[in-house]
Amino acid sequence: MNTPIFSAREVTKVYDAGEVEVFALRGVDLDLYEGEIAVLLGPSGSGKSTLLNIMGGLDQATTGAVRFRGEELTAFSERQFTRFRRVHVGFIFQFYNLIPSLTAWENVALVTEISSNPMKPGEALEMVGLKDRMTHFPAQLSGGEQQRVAIARAIAKRPEVMLCDEPTGALDSKTGILVLEALSRINEEMKTTMAIITHNAGIRQIAHRVFTFKDGRIADVAVNDQRARPAEVSW
């Protein structure tokens, strides 16, 4: 875990909300190392989602630098961002964001069609325990199942990093644990780097490191010596 895959330096983000400027990030330094699970904790508005979006190329920093494998993301063009998302990053959102008109299998195939070395869609779905639900549409799946399809879709292209924004936010504890198990299995088997935003402090137990955000800054970084398995997470 010595090479940082992501490194953010002095990142600020200011939103221009009419007459006032809102500081979402006020100078954040953060390194993500290959293969680690980083959990980002903090109250609403503390800046964790903003940082994740900047790292994923969905948003741009106002000042500061974000590097991915040494490449300066802040200098990327629109086209380079698209390519970056296509090749390197898998996203998981709170509300799954599946395509309702495509089945589980097709939702995964959507991504594998445009990737250079993808898994087979069936294989990705099998990894998240949804082998039997491949022909179902999102509307026919439970929330937990939909989130696992989203995970299968994110991992199918074998991304180097997965950015998860409240992946269990809309789920009950039982299905939430299933989703965490899927994520941790992928981290172990594929060595995928993960950044997970959560409000649920219990989830910090599965992380290698925990970043606590407050008022647009990182207030604390803690290293987990004793990681728990998802099933052991107290919800």
Add this chain to the structure above:
Amino acid sequence: MSVLDRKLLRDLLRMWAQALAIAFVMACGVATLVLAIGAYRSLEETRSAFYDRYRFATVFSGLTRAPLYLRERIVSFAGVSGVELRIVEPVLLDIPGMAEPASAIAVSIPDSGEPAVNRLYLRTGRSPDPARSGEVAVTEPFATAHRMTPGSTFDAILNGRKRTLTVTGIVLSPEYIYALGPGEMVPDQRRFGVFFMPRTVLAGIFDMDGAFNDVAIRTQRDADIHAIEGALDLVLRPFGGTGAHGRTDQISHAFLDNELVQLRAMAAVIPPIFLFVSAFLVNMILSRLIVLEREQIGLMKAVGYGPEAITWHYVKLTLVIALIGIAIGAGAGNWLGHGLTALYARFYSFPFLIFRQSLDLYAIAAAISALAALAGATRAIWSVVALSPAVAMRPPAPVRYRTFFSGSGRLLTAFSQLTIMALRHLMRWPLRTLLTALGTSLAVALLVTALFSFDSVAFMVDTVFFRAERQDVTLSFRLAQSPRALQSVAAMPGVLRAEPFRVTPVILRHNHRERRLVISSVPQGADLARILDLDLDPVEPPIVGLTISERVASLLDMRIGDVAEVELLEKARRVVLVPVTSIVQSYVGLAVYMQADALDRLVGDGPRISGVRVTINPSRLADLYTVVKQTPAFASAALQSISRQHFRETIEENITIMTSVYTALAVIITFGVVYNSARIQLSERARELASLRVLGFTKGEVSSVLLFELGFVVVLAQPLGWILGYLFSWSVVKGFESDLFRIPFIINRATFAIASLIVVCVATLSALIVRRRIDRLDLVRVLKTRE
């Protein structure tokens, strides 16, 4: 302003582009309605007022010559309110500065006082004085074309003598509102006019003292016109009466009627198209708005707003859009109405013709449009009212799709997931997909309907002027001549080829159906005026029997082998039975032909010719004109080459105006349908499209989903539009069909292609406007909100 009204105002401001697109479609409906009905009323009411005030006749008849004392008998017919016994003579004019001869009709008016029927509207000057010979009143269009004012003079060949006539007044006659010269298909004010001379003067010139050769009768409102026609025929039979007829056979009246029929057809067909499309669009955007506002509606209900208040809120939204449409449409309709009326004024001579605007017309147009919009809104609004607050505040059940294309099936290899997304979305709302396609297809249909007239008219010009009537000039004699006259004409300067013809007016009867028309003779081996068979190849008429046009065959229900009753109007109405031996094509008038010898035998007064058709060496045209102007035997000279040019120019100008209007209408429909449809899709699928962007799809790939769907609908609309356009065009052709002329039904393939091209271009443009919104999609915001 209540809070709900504030919400309404903000909703409208937010979706101004969509609301305006719908308002424009609605405006087209209102404008075409105001235009068609307004123009119809203007023309109809102006005509009727002109007819009434200037006592336009209801029964007409020509004859050879009859004594004036017949007046007593004619006046005594039951129901007759006025009789005018006139002298009407075709004449040739020699206008200063005009090489070719102009044609005119000289009509007698009483020496003093106004005519009992067909009175004249005096625009300027005074009536001609019978005491001064050579004074005339001329019709306004002719005077305007030659910049004549009272005091101007021109030369006319009157009964073989050239006389100089002095204009004393400029007039308009209800009889010549639409004045067609000999051989013309559209009025040419320069080459045809009507002038009026005092009875004694004209009688002196044409040796008609104490006699008349034309009757015009005005009848009482409840008179039995048929009985009057019968009685008149009986009285005029010994005097060469050519058969009494009503207004329907009067050229000017018939043309105006034709125009009115077309306006009525336009009012019945075009506005409903726009009202239908606008109702559909209102339904589409309101349904979407209500889905988006579902939770707000639940909340409003929960805090105590009743279903009436909420219904009224959305009804008001619909009505505001409708009002904008009505305002734009009323303005546009008014503007177009003035334009159309100005165009009419070029063809129809009325003392006054203004675009009549009445409040009721606007009120009707507004009410119909508002009702159409509300009809479109009803279902969407009902869905709001029906929901209980608790249900409304929960998000709607997720949309269920079906596996038309199975995820693991073989079809998968054929389509990308993006294509499958688009196809499933289209098939999830089949009715909406079909209605969107139908809306777009109406634009294609309108364009086909507008553009096909170019094809048809080009074909008609080619057929009539280049295949059938190939002469340069048609010279008609005042009285039928012996065939020797042909040699004299052939010897005239510049004449290359001369072919004689004979015409005789008849009534043709078959099985209780009858038509007044003219039988024309065609010489053996005719090369100038040729008869064209149903495939438009030249044919010789059979040596016996009648050769009739398809129109005559269908009007009189005749087939080859049927025997027709021919009543010879010039020959004391002798009746002869003649078989139909050939059916041919003709686009002008009611054509019936006979071989020359056969017609001579039928009429029974030996070989006679009514006129000669000639082709001319163009370099000697001026010489020919000079001779024609000096030859007393000629009643008229129809100059085909000039007519051809004039017809083409006039018709093409009219078609260009019409096509521009229709194209604008089609563009508005296409934009309204495609833009709104794209906006709705974008609204419904913003989340999906944003997800695709996050997954690494490029802007182009993401837009392709939306563009594919729109493309699918637009492509689907094309064949549908071609079929509808074909049917609309066919109905236009049928609507135009009259005894005066018919338009061939010709649509070239290029016309379909051009119509489609225009619609596809506008659709693409509309889609690209929406595409810019995809490019600007705020990924983070879209993905973090729950639908």
